Amino acid sequence: MNRPGFRLPVVAGCALALLASAGCAVTLEGDGASTNQTTAPVALSSWNDGPVKATIVDFVDRVTREGGPDYVAPHNRVATFDNDGTLWAEKPLYFQFAFVYERIRALAPDNPGWANEEPFKTIIDSDATFPPGIVESDFLTLLVAGQTGTTQAEFAAQARSFLATARHPQLDRLYPELVYQPMVELLDYLRDHDFEVHIVSGGTVEFIRAYADRVYGVPPENVVGSSFAYEFRDTSAPPQFLRQPSLTVFNDSAAKPVNIQLHIGKRPILAFGNSNGDIEMLELATGGGGASLALLLHHDDAEREFAYDTGTERALTTAAQRGWTVVSMRDDFATVFPAQGR
Amino acid sequence: MNRPGFRLPVVAGCALALLASAGCAVTLEGDGASTNQTTAPVALSSWNDGPVKATIVDFVDRVTREGGPDYVAPHNRVATFDNDGTLWAEKPLYFQFAFVYERIRALAPDNPGWANEEPFKTIIDSDATFPPGIVESDFLTLLVAGQTGTTQAEFAAQARSFLATARHPQLDRLYPELVYQPMVELLDYLRDHDFEVHIVSGGTVEFIRAYADRVYGVPPENVVGSSFAYEFRDTSAPPQFLRQPSLTVFNDSAAKPVNIQLHIGKRPILAFGNSNGDIEMLELATGGGGASLALLLHHDDAEREFAYDTGTERALTTAAQRGWTVVSMRDDFATVFPAQGR
Numbered sequence: 001m002n003r004p005g006f007r008l009p010v011v012a013g014c015a016l017a018l019l020a021s022a023g024c025a026v027t028l029e030g031d032g033a034s035t036n037q038t039t040a041p042v043a044l045s046s047w048n049d050g051p052v053k054a055t056i057v058d059f060v061d062r063v064t065r066e067g068g069p070d071y072v073a074p075h076n077r078v079a080t081f082d083n084d085g086t087l088w089a090e091k092p093l094y095f096q097f098a099f100v101y102e103r104i105r106a107l108a109p110d111n112p113g114w115a116n117e118e119p120f121k122t123i124i125d126s127d128a129t130f131p132p133g134i135v136e137s138d139f140l141t142l143l144v145a146g147q148t149g150t151t152q153a154e155f156a157a158q159a160r161s162f163l164a165t166a167r168h169p170q171l172d173r174l175y176p177e178l179v180y181q182p183m184v185e186l187l188d189y190l191r192d193h194d195f196e197v198h199i200v201s202g203g204t205v206e207f208i209r210a211y212a213d214r215v216y217g218v219p220p221e222n223v224v225g226s227s228f229a230y231e232f233r234d235t236s237a238p239p240q241f242l243r244q245p246s247l248t249v250f251n252d253s254a255a256k257p258v259n260i261q262l263h264i265g266k267r268p269i270l271a272f273g274n275s276n277g278d279i280e281m282l283e284l285a286t287g288g289g290g291a292s293l294a295l296l297l298h299h300d301d302a303e304r305e306f307a308y309d310t311g312t313e314r315a316l317t318t319a320a321q322r323g324w325t326v327v328s329m330r331d332d333f334a335t336v337f338p339a340q341g342r
Numbered sequence: 343m344n345r346p347g348f349r350l351p352v353v354a355g356c357a358l359a360l361l362a363s364a365g366c367a368v369t370l371e372g373d374g375a376s377t378n379q380t381t382a383p384v385a386l387s388s389w390n391d392g393p394v395k396a397t398i399v400d401f402v403d404r405v406t407r408e409g410g411p412d413y414v415a416p417h418n419r420v421a422t423f424d425n426d427g428t429l430w431a432e433k434p435l436y437f438q439f440a441f442v443y444e445r446i447r448a449l450a451p452d453n454p455g456w457a458n459e460e461p462f463k464t465i466i467d468s469d470a471t472f473p474p475g476i477v478e479s480d481f482l483t484l485l486v487a488g489q490t491g492t493t494q495a496e497f498a499a500q501a502r503s504f505l506a507t508a509r510h511p512q513l514d515r516l517y518p519e520l521v522y523q524p525m526v527e528l529l530d531y532l533r534d535h536d537f538e539v540h541i542v543s544g545g546t547v548e549f550i551r552a553y554a555d556r557v558y559g560v561p562p563e564n565v566v567g568s569s570f571a572y573e574f575r576d577t578s579a580p581p582q583f584l585r586q587p588s589l590t591v592f593n594d595s596a597a598k599p600v601n602i603q604l605h606i607g608k609r610p611i612l613a614f615g616n617s618n619g620d621i622e623m624l625e626l627a628t629g630g631g632g633a634s635l636a637l638l639l640h641h642d643d644a645e646r647e648f649a650y651d652t653g654t655e656r657a658l659t660t661a662a663q664r665g666w667t668v669v670s671m672r673d674d675f676a677t678v679f680p681a682q683g684r
Contacts, residue, residue: 075561152603196563209607219417220607221538221563227604232596232622239629241603254574261494261583262569263605265551265562280574287581 043189045334046182052295052332055325056186059293063269064193070291074194078268080260080281081187083201083208083225085274086297087216088179089168091306093130095175096207097139099162100146101131107145120145129169144245147204148228152241159210173340176215180297180329181338183272187216190270198222198268200260202252202277224263226251252277257284268292274299276314282324294324301329304336385531388524388677395674397667398528401635405611406535412633416536420610422602422623423529425543425550425567427616428639429558430521431510433648435472437517438549439481441504442488443473449487462487471511486587489546490570494583501552515679518557522639522671523680525614529558532612540564540610542602544594544619566605568593594619599626610634616641618656624666636666643671646678 047053062070063077084090101123104114114120119138122131134142147155163176171178187197199218201208205225212218229244251259257280260268271278271285274297282294296319300307309316319326329336389395404412405419426432443465446456456462461480464473476484489497505518513520529539541560543550547567554560571586593601599622602610613620613627616639624636638661642649651658661668671678 205604205607221605223607230600230603232599232626234622234625234629237629238609238631239599239626241600257574257581258572258583261572262547263563265547265565267580280576283576284574284581287576287579289580 043192044182044185046185048332048334050332052325052327055293056189056295059270059291060190060193063291072269072291075196076266076269077190077193077195078198078264078266079190079195079270079272080198080200080256080264080268080285081183081271082273082275082278082281083199083203085299086272086278087183087187087199088175089171089305091299091308092170093134094203095168095178096203097134097142098129098166098168098175099159099207100142101129102162102166103146103158104142129166140247143204143247144228147207148243148245150243152206152230152243153238155206155243156210159207163211171337173337176211177340178337179215180333181335182333184216184338186272187218191217195270196222198224198260198264200224200251200256200281202226202250204228224251224259225249254280256281260284271295272297273315275311277311279315279318282315282318282322286322286324294319294322295327296324297327297329299329300331301333301336303330304333305329385534386524386527388527388675390674390676392674394667394669397635398531398637401612401633402532402535405633414611414633417538418608418611419532419535419537420540420606420608421532421537421612421614422540422542422598422606422610422627423525423613424615424617424620424623425541425545427641428614428620429525429529429541430517431513431647433641433650434512435476436545437510437520438545439476439484440471440508440510440517441501441549442484443471444504444508445488445500446484471508482589485546485589486570489549490585490587492585494548494572494585495580497548497585498552501549505553513679515682518553519682520679521557522675523677524675526558526680528614529560533559537612538564540566540602540606542566542593542598542623544568544592546570566593566601567591596622598623602626613637614639615657617653619653621657621660624657624660625664628664628666636661636664637669638666639669639671641671642673643675643678645672646675647671 044053044056062068063072065071081087084094088095104120104123108114108120108124114124119134119142122133150158163174167174168178190197197218199208199212199216199222201224203225205223205227208223208225209220212223213220226247227249229246229248231242231244233240233242249255249259253276256278260281267288268285269291270293271282272295273282278296282296286292286294296315298312298316299305316326318324386395386398404410405414407413423429426436430437446462446465450456450462450466453462456466461476461484464475492500505516509516510520532539539560541550541554541558541564543566545567547565547569550565550567551562554565555562568589569591571588571590573584573586575582575584591597591601598620602623609630610627611633612635613624614637615624620638624638628634628636638657640654640658641647658668660666
């Protein structure tokens with residue numbers, strides 16, 4: 001379903017730039033009443049013309065053509081998108097970890113033992129946004145230390161504050177300004193054609209929700225992610241969810257289709273990822289018989305973003321074997337990030 | 343969001359009766375194209391006039407009145423409904439168990455040991471739809487035996503077959519004909535006012551999905567239930583979910599608000615339940631400050647349905663303490679079940 005009430009450009013300052021350059025639906029939220037101001041859209045204008053853009057447009061044309069052989073009713077037009085590395089950048093490390101490190105530094109005075117305990121010591125001792133020396137086996141410890149032990153309301157406020165202030169060390173932008181403009185346009189394009197767009201990410205669900213609505217137009221109920229255990233407590237008003245130090249869902253690889261089934265209950269007909277952890281989600285989308293489209297974003301643009309294949313090798317091989325569409329950031333993205341209005 | 347494409351009356355045969363008596367939105371699904379035929383609705387016509395109906399109508403008026411003090415923007419108009427005993431009947435036992443027993447009897451020849459093993463023996467030896475002697479501590483064993491070990495596609499086909507053929511032993515109707523007509527009208531009424539309606543049930547999610555779309559107009563992604571572990575397997579086309587013998591989510595009591603947060607990520611402003619297991623969901627809905635409505639269906643109608651308080655005692659007490667609206671089936675439901683067209 002199209003949810004125009006949720007759509008806002010990434011950053012308030014970029015609204016005019018987007019309107020001028022690309023055309024987009026902008027919803028201005030007032031004190032209850034809202035006004036929809038939609039300019040004539042120039043869909044996918046941040047995509048270069050070429051076989052990839054043609055493949056996307058052709059697919060959407062086919063599944064929306066009533067009476068055509070590939071027609072899919074609107075309620076089955078489900079599209080699922082990975083987040084890190086697909087909708088926004090993910091280097092030098094998943095952006096959520098910049099938030100985790102910020103929280104760990106804030107909590108350090110209350111946890112004096114961390115001064116001599118790895119991996120905390122590395123983070124506390126460093127001024128770097130992404131200190132070197134943190135490895136994947138540290139991730140869970142750090143996530144639990146930095147993202148649990150608060151109420152959900154406190155966590156959401158912390159996440160919003162981080163997203164409004166923290167800047168990427170190399171690209172010098174707020175993290176929500178590091179979404180890919182062509183992808184934001186693709187989400188809009190799909191919704192304009194009555195697709196229901198979901199994010200299916202390995203990141204934790206509430207961190208993504210802290211900006212997905214405003215930045216991607218994806219409402220909270222359409223975000224599937226990893227998650228911690230919650231304890232519901234009604235001893236105070238309002239009732240609270242306490243974030244418990246236990247990761248109950250790690251939404252990667254085969255867990256992605258499983259959680260799509262549990263949360264959505266429909267097979268996506270379009271899935272978009274960028275890494276090995278997205279293979280099963282793309283298999284789900286393409287394994288059902290009817291028209292489907294699997295897309296894989298290849299980070300091959302060292303000049304405007306990053307160029308890397310690590311963590312993507314199997315996905316690229318599988319894409320070649322199965323005929324999935326590989327999107328070249330260098331060749332297919334006319335622009336990478338949204339215009340900045342500051 | 344309103345999802346007119348999903349709305350169909352309970353049973354094909356009752357469409358005309360509903361149109362004639364109550365007015366309702368009927369979607370006729372053809373070969374791709376769909377036609378929306380909406381008669382002038384007589385909203386909530388199966389509810390008796392009185393304080394409960396007035397409370398519902400007043401609440402919806404207040405939260406939808408733009409500029410009013412209780413206005414809630416459409417994207418925050420979330421309503422959550424329990425299923426068993428709230429949207430359809432639940433006596434003499436949750437209807438899903440009639441399906442579980444049917445499956446266990448079908449599987450008995452392949453499981454000869456069950457002939458001498460309880461609780462299987464009781465079920466296999468009995469002709470009753472709901473054999474006496476099954477107790478709550480048997481439930482998990484029976485659910486695992488009867489609802490796992492297949493692919494999700496096989497399970498869905500079995501569930502559809504059960505729902506199309508099995509009849510309630512006392513009420514002599516197909517189970518999908520035992521939904522409460524006033525509740526179906528309430529779901530429509532809320533969607534007509536831009537509420538997003540979700541089912542949040544202790545029943546397992548895929549059983550509810552097997553009929554919720556057709557009967558309630560609630561699409562798969564809006565059903566939150568208990569669930570088994572799934573294994574995703576892409577060794578064959580199409581990819582399959584294998585239903586594993588492990589209940590990973592038991593969606594009752596405090597788990598209801600927790601899973602509302604995980605799946606929906608918004609606080610409902612209206613919640614409707616009928617038993618002790620719904621208390622926390624109603625607390626969540628009413629604990630947020632703004633306008634909210636908590637409703638509890640009281641089964642006090644031995645003549646047309648059943649009269650019982652067992653399992654509802656704490657909920658009734660809490661409702662009295664907190665001012666939740668208690669709905670009397672006897673007094674507030676003008677009709678209980680949909681007209682039958684057969």
